[in-house]
Amino acid sequence: MALTPSTMLDLGTKAPDFRLKDTLTKDYFSFEDVKGKKGTVVMFICNHCPYVKHVNDEIIRLANDYRILGFGFVAISSNDVENYPEDHPDKMWEYGRKLNYPFPYLYDETQKVAKAYKASCTPDFYVFDNADELFYRGQLDDSRPKNGINVTGRNIREALDALMNNQQPPKNQKPSMGCGIKWKNSK
Known part of the structure; x- marks a missing residue:
C-alpha cells in the first residue's frame, strides 16, 4: 500500500453535487440532503484502509460533537470493489452498522464523485461553509498508524470552530495521507 497525499482542491471551490445510495439505509442522498446549516464535512473513506481504521x-x-452544532457529515467510498471486495456496499453496510456511523455512508460506484472532488486517498476530508464553498481540505490531524501521536481531530476541529465563529x-x-483510492481500470 503506497502512502498517498490529498490533492488539495482549491479553497473556495463550490461543493460538487452528487446523488449516491447510502449503504446503511438504502436511501439516496445529494449534497443538499446532507449539508448542515453551519457547514458540511465530506469524507472519502473505505473499510479496508489502515489509515481510516486508525481514525x-x-x-x-x-460527527457526534459537531452535528448538534449545525454541521452536516457524510462519508463516501469510491474504491473499485471488484479488486477490493472488502469495500463492497454489503460490507460497507456491515462495517458502518458495527461502528454505528452517525452519518450516511455512500457508495460512489462510478467514481465520478471522487473525481469531481479530486479525492486521492482514504481518508480525505473536505469542509464546506454554509455557502457550500470549500473552507478546509486535508488531514484530520497529525496522527498516523504507528507514529505515536494521539488521534484528536485537531485540524478539522479547528476548521469547524473557525467556521462557527465566522x-x-x-x-x-x-x-x-492514506491509501490511494482504488481506481477502476480504464477500458
Missing part, C-alpha cells in the same frame, strides 16, 4: 473512532466523535480558514492546511 474511525475520532471521525465518529467529531473566522478565516486555517492558514496551514496539510494534506491528508
